[in-house]
Amino acid sequence: MSRFKKLLLSSACVLAVSASPLQAAEISAKGAEDLKSAFQDLISYQQNLMRLQGSELNTDGTISVTPENGYYAVKLPDISITDFIGRKTKVGVIAVNAIPGEKEGRWKVAVALPTPITYFDSDNTPTGQLDIGRQKMAGLWLEDIGTFVQLDAAYDDIRFRDVKAKIDMTAPHMEAKYGLKEDANGLWSGPMNGFIENMTVTNPVEKFKVTMGKIGMEMTMDGYNPKAVKSFKDQMGAVAEVTNNLQSDMSAQHAMGFYNMITEFLGKAWNGFTSQITVKDLTVDVPATPGQPATTVHVGDFGYGLDLTGFNTQDVSLRFRFGFNDMDMSPFPKDAEAMKNIIPSGVNMDVKLDKLPFQKLVELGGNTLKQTTENPQMAQMGGMTFLMTLPQLLTQAGSTVSVDNNYVKATDYKATLDGKFTANMNVPQGAVGEATMHLNGLDKLLATLQQEAQGGDQGAQQAIQGLSMLQMFGQMEEGQTDTRKYHFEITPQGQMMLNGTDMNAMMGMGGGAPR
Numbered sequence: 001m002s003r004f005k006k007l008l009l010s011s012a013c014v015l016a017v018s019a020s021p022l023q024a025a026e027i028s029a030k031g032a033e034d035l036k037s038a039f040q041d042l043i044s045y046q047q048n049l050m051r052l053q054g055s056e057l058n059t060d061g062t063i064s065v066t067p068e069n070g071y072y073a074v075k076l077p078d079i080s081i082t083d084f085i086g087r088k089t090k091v092g093v094i095a096v097n098a099i100p101g102e103k104e105g106r107w108k109v110a111v112a113l114p115t116p117i118t119y120f121d122s123d124n125t126p127t128g129q130l131d132i133g134r135q136k137m138a139g140l141w142l143e144d145i146g147t148f149v150q151l152d153a154a155y156d157d158i159r160f161r162d163v164k165a166k167i168d169m170t171a172p173h174m175e176a177k178y179g180l181k182e183d184a185n186g187l188w189s190g191p192m193n194g195f196i197e198n199m200t201v202t203n204p205v206e207k208f209k210v211t212m213g214k215i216g217m218e219m220t221m222d223g224y225n226p227k228a229v230k231s232f233k234d235q236m237g238a239v240a241e242v243t244n245n246l247q248s249d250m251s252a253q254h255a256m257g258f259y260n261m262i263t264e265f266l267g268k269a270w271n272g273f274t275s276q277i278t279v280k281d282l283t284v285d286v287p288a289t290p291g292q293p294a295t296t297v298h299v300g301d302f303g304y305g306l307d308l309t310g311f312n313t314q315d316v317s318l319r320f321r322f323g324f325n326d327m328d329m330s331p332f333p334k335d336a337e338a339m340k341n342i343i344p345s346g347v348n349m350d351v352k353l354d355k356l357p358f359q360k361l362v363e364l365g366g367n368t369l370k371q372t373t374e375n376p377q378m379a380q381m382g383g384m385t386f387l388m389t390l391p392q393l394l395t396q397a398g399s400t401v402s403v404d405n406n407y408v409k410a411t412d413y414k415a416t417l418d419g420k421f422t423a424n425m426n427v428p429q430g431a432v433g434e435a436t437m438h439l440n441g442l443d444k445l446l447a448t449l450q451q452e453a454q455g456g457d458q459g460a461q462q463a464i465q466g467l468s469m470l471q472m473f474g475q476m477e478e479g480q481t482d483t484r485k486y487h488f489e490i491t492p493q494g495q496m497m498l499n500g501t502d503m504n505a506m507m508g509m510g511g512g513a514p515r
Contacts (some may be wrong), residue, residue: 007390026100027072032065035072035098039063043076045233046239054084061093072098086122098141099357105143113137119162122150127164133157139178145229149188151178166206171199180221180491187271193217206287213281223271223312231267255373256459263362273310276321279303292330300326315397316356323348339412342448348407357397364389391430394423403435412448413441419488426492434489442471473506475499 040063047057057231066073074096081089092114099108113135119128132155139151153176160169176194183189195216202209239258282299296489305321325346332340364386371382402420409415419435446467474484489497496503 019126027067027070029067031100032067032072035074036063036065038105038107038143038146039065039074039076039096045146045237048237050081052240053238056082058082066167068097070099074098087127088120088122088124090118090120092117101140107143108138108139109141109324110136110138121164128160128162131157131159142226144225145233145327147229148178149180149182151176151192152175164218166203167201168204169199169201171196172372173197180224188226189222190220191234192219192221193423207285208287209283209285211281211283212279214279216278216280217275218278219273219275221270221273222309225269228265228268232261232269249251256370259366259369263366267311267358271312272307274305274307274309274319276303276305292333294324295331295333297329298327299324315354316358317352317354318356319350319352321348323350335440338452340449342362344408344410346407346409348405350404350406352399352402352404354402355397355403356399357393360393360397361390364393391423391425395425397423399423401431412444413439415439421490424492427490427492429490429494429496432490432492434487436488437486438477438483439470439474439486440480440483442467442474444469473498 043057043063050057058080060080061077063077064075068175076094076096078093079091081091083089094114095112097110103108113132113133115130115132117130118126119130121127125215134156135154137151137153139148139153141148155174156172158171158174159168162169174194174196176192178190178192180188180190180192193216195214196212197214199212199215200209201211239254239261279302280300282302284297286295286297288294302324303321305319307319308316310316312435325347325348326347329343368382368386371385372379400420400422403417406417407415415437417435417437419433421431421433421435423430424432446464448465449460449467453464470486477483477485485499487497487499489495491497498506
């Protein structure tokens, strides 16, 4: 039995298990035609979308949908993609088995991806290949928007080889699971998670190697609105009918229409989402070079997160996170050995903007875009109007920015920062609030830098100047050694205070707070 037939058989088995005998759907010639039309719409939409980006999705052959015993067997055309500079990806024939869902336009489907997927340069020279071993992909697919709301997918023995860049990437296992559930209003909410285990990227020629124990993505969708997504798809289709390439054909009128379409989609497609990408056990092996031995850099965990929530209330929150921990290098360069204990081993950045008046910001952005595209000579004036109006909108909304558990740490020191500020157009700084930084190990850090500066290190000399100011203005924490506190405040009167002292007066003294 061929590999392709095995994949189809395995897909049919998955569907047979997932479909309840009590809810057996009618399989008919009309149903086959409806399903064929849905896949044709999906392909046409993807072709339009790619054309707008300067790329092409090409098909060879037709969609076939065959009624079988309890399901439809679907074969899509042979698919290939050409990007905007002529590079090609030959995807091949995707096989789908589908059972009608409990509601019209919903399908329980299992998908078998072709393997291998091959890549070519613009002159048709082979450049790479993606191979997939065992695979399983099944879920609930919404016809109107052409996407999954529930998914259970797993792939084993994945290998990608880039002949041109001499890169070889392998991953023994990856999974993706969606668990969105529909509420009474037809909105979908829930998790969309996935991970890749033990990924390795190597360059056999240069002997460069990167390994990642686990790459994880966690996403939670709230109030996903298929009707809004369908409206956006229809509008994109209309744009594609009159525009071949957004980059080359973007007139002022098109730019304004595209802006309105995108911002309407953002505001109506969901109440929001949270997302986090995490890499654990990242190791980079760098080969030896003349005068330097082979080096290994290890990071215990590395992460990035982005949240956008609150669109239903128009008080939108935006949160950005970035950080890493347990970073080290072995062996450490001998000519920088003294700096080993001050190179950051961990960083955390967590910034959140709350109460953003989304619709008013969209209107302001739209007015500015219209002014600058219709009359480029007024671009500077439009920018000034935007900057003058923005503080007023943020103040009226009570917008805030907060930082929570931000830190930089190394063997010899650790600095933490927490605080919150509220927009206020009545003070010169544009906001009022307070933040507190604690810095432990400053004296030790300065001693190390001073030792380096004596050897002529200009970077160390410059760092000493700024850190000496911190040493001068910091307030020593009671009962702690080499730990300073910096409590910064902007008052409703516009005063900037540091540890209770007016900063203008402090600077005028030429000295500082007690150390």
